[in-house]
Amino acid sequence: MTRNVAIIGTSAIPVGRHQTADDAQQQTLEHEIMTRLVVDAVRDAGVDKKDIQSLVFTLPRPYTRQKYFHTFLMGQLRLACKGNVMEVMGNGMTAALAFDQACNDILLGRSEVSLALGINMESAVSATEHMMSSMRTTGDVDFHTSAGFTPIAWYAMDAMRYMHEHGATREHLAAVAVKNRHHASLNPLAQYRKPITLEEVVGQRPIVEPLGLYDVPPRGDGAACLVLATEEIAKSLGKPYALVRGRGFCHDGTHQISDVPNDMIAFTSAQQAAADAYTQAGIGPADIDLAELYAPCTIVEILVSEAIGLVPKGQGGRAALEGETRLGGRIPISTSGGLTSRGHPAYVTSLYNYVELAEQLRGRAGERQVADARFGMATGELGNYNAALIHVLEAKQ
Amino acid sequence: MTLSQLTIEAQRAYPPRESEFTRTFWSALREGRWLTTRCKSCERKTFPPKLVCPHCWATDVEWVKLGAQGTLYSWTRIHAAPAVFASEAPYACGIVDLDEGIRLACRLVEAEQSPLAVGQRMEMVVLQYQDGPIFAARPCA
Numbered sequence: 382m383t384r385n386v387a388i389i390g391t392s393a394i395p396v397g398r399h400q401t402a403d404d405a406q407q408q409t410l411e412h413e414i415m416t417r418l419v420v421d422a423v424r425d426a427g428v429d430k431k432d433i434q435s436l437v438f439t440l441p442r443p444y445t446r447q448k449y450f451h452t453f454l455m456g457q458l459r460l461a462c463k464g465n466v467m468e469v470m471g472n473g474m475t476a477a478l479a480f481d482q483a484c485n486d487i488l489l490g491r492s493e494v495s496l497a498l499g500i501n502m503e504s505a506v507s508a509t510e511h512m513m514s515s516m517r518t519t520g521d522v523d524f525h526t527s528a529g530f531t532p533i534a535w536y537a538m539d540a541m542r543y544m545h546e547h548g549a550t551r552e553h554l555a556a557v558a559v560k561n562r563h564h565a566s567l568n569p570l571a572q573y574r575k576p577i578t579l580e581e582v583v584g585q586r587p588i589v590e591p592l593g594l595y596d597v598p599p600r601g602d603g604a605a606c607l608v609l610a611t612e613e614i615a616k617s618l619g620k621p622y623a624l625v626r627g628r629g630f631c632h633d634g635t636h637q638i639s640d641v642p643n644d645m646i647a648f649t650s651a652q653q654a655a656a657d658a659y660t661q662a663g664i665g666p667a668d669i670d671l672a673e674l675y676a677p678c679t680i681v682e683i684l685v686s687e688a689i690g691l692v693p694k695g696q697g698g699r700a701a702l703e704g705e706t707r708l709g710g711r712i713p714i715s716t717s718g719g720l721t722s723r724g725h726p727a728y729v730t731s732l733y734n735y736v737e738l739a740e741q742l743r744g745r746a747g748e749r750q751v752a753d754a755r756f757g758m759a760t761g762e763l764g765n766y767n768a769a770l771i772h773v774l775e776a777k778q
Numbered sequence: 779m780t781l782s783q784l785t786i787e788a789q790r791a792y793p794p795r796e797s798e799f800t801r802t803f804w805s806a807l808r809e810g811r812w813l814t815t816r817c818k819s820c821e822r823k824t825f826p827p828k829l830v831c832p833h834c835w836a837t838d839v840e841w842v843k844l845g846a847q848g849t850l851y852s853w854t855r856i857h858a859a860p861a862v863f864a865s866e867a868p869y870a871c872g873i874v875d876l877d878e879g880i881r882l883a884c885r886l887v888e889a890e891q892s893p894l895a896v897g898q899r900m901e902m903v904v905l906q907y908q909d910g911p912i913f914a915a916r917p918c919a
Contacts, residue, residue: 512860516792520883523794524826527912528885529856529863530871537854538873545852545896587868590855638873640825642881645851645873 386484387615387622387777388739390426390608392418396572396724396733399602400444400502411445411500411604416457418606419498426494426608427618433608434492435464437483439475439499439728443514444506464492472518473675475499476731477761477770483609484625493611497735500604501726508600519764520637533597533678535637535765537589539646540680544591546646546695549683551591553698555582557679558595558721560707565718567708567748570733572601572724595721596679603726605736615777623742623757627664627773629657637764648688651760651769655689662773664756666690669773671713671741671751672758673734677720685760686714689771708749716741716749734759735772742776780810781846781913783904784887790907791862799829802841807911810904812846814880815839825880846902848876848915853886853894874900874915887916 394414401409423430438451447453451468455461465486471478476499483497503511512531519525519532543549559579565571577595585593615622631653638645659665672691676682683697691712692700700706706714717723717737720730738757740746754776761770796804803826806813815827819836825844830837853872856863863869870886872894886894887903899918904911 508858509861509864512858513862516860521826523800525883527790527792527794528871528883528914529791529859529866529869530883531856531858531860534854534856534871537856538852538871541854541896542852586857587855588858590857592854638881638883640881642851642875642879 384488384490385612386487386609386625387612388607388735388774389428389610389615389618389622390422391606391736391739392421392425393570393605393733393736394418394603395570396601396603396726398504400505402505411441411447411450411502412454412457414604415454415498415500418604419458419496422496422606422608426610427620428494428608428610428614430460432494433460433496434462435483435486435495436460436462436466437479437486437495437497438468439479439501439732440468440470441499442501442503442728444503445500462492464495472763473677473727473730474761474763474768474770475728477675477759480607480731480735480772481628481770483607487609487611493614495609496606497609497732498606499729499732501728502602503726504600504602511600525637531589533592534589536678536681537592539684539765540591540678543646543680543684549698551583552579553702554592554596554679554683555579556698556702557682558582560701561715561719562722564708564716564749565722568718568723570736571718571722572599573722592678592680598677598720598725601724601726603724603729603733605729605732607732607735607739621743622777623739623774624777625772626775627658627660627662629654629661629771630769631657632763632768635767637767645765646684648684648766648769651685651688651762651766651771654769654771658758658771658773662756662775664773669712669756669758670754671716671738673717673737674715675720675731675734675761676715677725679721682715682719685766688766689758689760708751713751716746716751731759731761738774742774781812781902781904783810783906786905786907788907789909790912791866793910800827803827804910807904807913812844812902812913813841814844816842823878823880825882844880845876845878847918848874848900848902850894850896850898850900851875851881852896870894872915874902885912885914887914889917892917
């Protein structure tokens with residue numbers, strides 16, 4: 382019989398500034414945060430330590446002093462297992478890959494219960510210094526970085542193109558930030574929770590034109606742990622769980638930019654990966670009740686939501702402005718507050734997206750609860766959505 | 779194609795590396811010559827130059843001239859810059875579609891009389907820094 386995977390437990394610290402400066406007398410230690418989160422998530426799931434046979438960690442940032450963090454943590458927890466223990470890395474897709482690999486260990490029969498977990502600490506490193514590394518992650522380090530491109534500069538060019546093609550305005554983009562801040566105001570895990578207005582977003586200083594401070598992600602730290610299990614185990618626990626119903630991956634064979642001119646803002650990898658995920662789940666975009674998108678900037682949420690069919694092409698900004706993608710609207714997007722307000726500790730960002738889907742699909746999202754949420758979708762990305770990894774989850778009792 | 783050259787009295791903020799292969803490109807650029815590679819098998823050009831054709835994986839490529847004219851596909855002005863570029867910020871970068879069907883990304887040179895706009899005609903230029911060249915584009919006069 383085909384095995385299925387379910388999320389049965391989660392834990393996370395609020396996204397924020399947790400990392401201590403190198404010269405601080407009292408330090409925040411990553412493993413102390415992580416060991417507590419493992420215990421919390423496993424308690425939430427209701428399984429035993431000995432049930433866990435596989436752990437997939439996200440790679441910590443280079444600023445984390447403890448190297449080989451994953452095997453170090455195994456020692457801290459005296460957690461013996463025979464499935465798999467590893468750290469994965471895929472830039473922005475890192476946490477989506479950790480989740481996917483933890484699912485694989487269960488699907489391959491290597492484990493009955495797996496953890497997908499990780500910590501991302503970087504906020505004590507200044508943005509200008511951090512960018513010295515991140516500028517080497519997008520584009521060609523010799524032919525693009527030498528011109529001064531930064532990761533979000535590519536999204537800014539998406540925005541400029543989108544505004545040109547569809548007549549979208551700064552207000553259309555800003556509406557995504559306002560909507561997501563409202564969602565974040567209801568999420569205790571969110572980094573920025575004070576409501577903001579359209580005028581405030583549009584009035585922020587430019588970061589990468591046309592994007593201003595509130596259109597781009599804040600810098601922050603985070604850590605989270607997901608407990609995954611076979612559906613058989615999930616059922617036996619007698620509590621709601623979130624079942625993985627579909628999965629799609631696509632890399633479009635380019636990195637950041639195609640030298641053969643294409644429609645750069647169509648995000649075809651997301652279209653393709655979503656189509657595969659929908660097919661596997663036996664549903665279509667109209668069946669999705671909420672989506673947690675890997676969308677570092679306001680424009681990215683617009684473009685991904687269009688690519689995966691949740692809103693018509695060219696209408697993403699309007700949908701946010703008119704409340705269609707807001708809680709209570711036709712298709713709530715980024716109910717956690719999204720990357721601009723919930724926060725974006727990049728290597729664990731997608732873990733927070735699955736945490737939100739699990740909360741919603743298990744009916745535990747409190748004031749943020751999407752009524753009768755059945756199907757949720759999460760996306761992860763590489764580059765300028767040159768690759769996408771997409772999962773469809775379903776609420777099960 | 780020989781490009782217009784602008785002298786910059788500074789060092790490049792983040793100089794590109796040169797390999798035995800890419801030295802042909804950077805050495806030509808230093809002289810204002812604008813080149814890339816074309817596959818001898820499928821005859822497609824690619825940019826940046828590559829020693830394996832990304833389309834057909836043939837390994838026999840030749841250096842050919844690139845045209846200087848194109849259209850601005852998109853652009854941005856970067857205000858929050860990495861440490862080594864901070865003194866140059868804000869600066870503009872963009873994506874140019876060359877008329878011969880090659881898309882590339884580069885630094886943009888702004889001109890007061892011709893503000894940047896998507897769809898604008900652009901011309902490739904060389905920024906000659908003290909330590910070497912960087913290719914860039916500016917609005918056509």
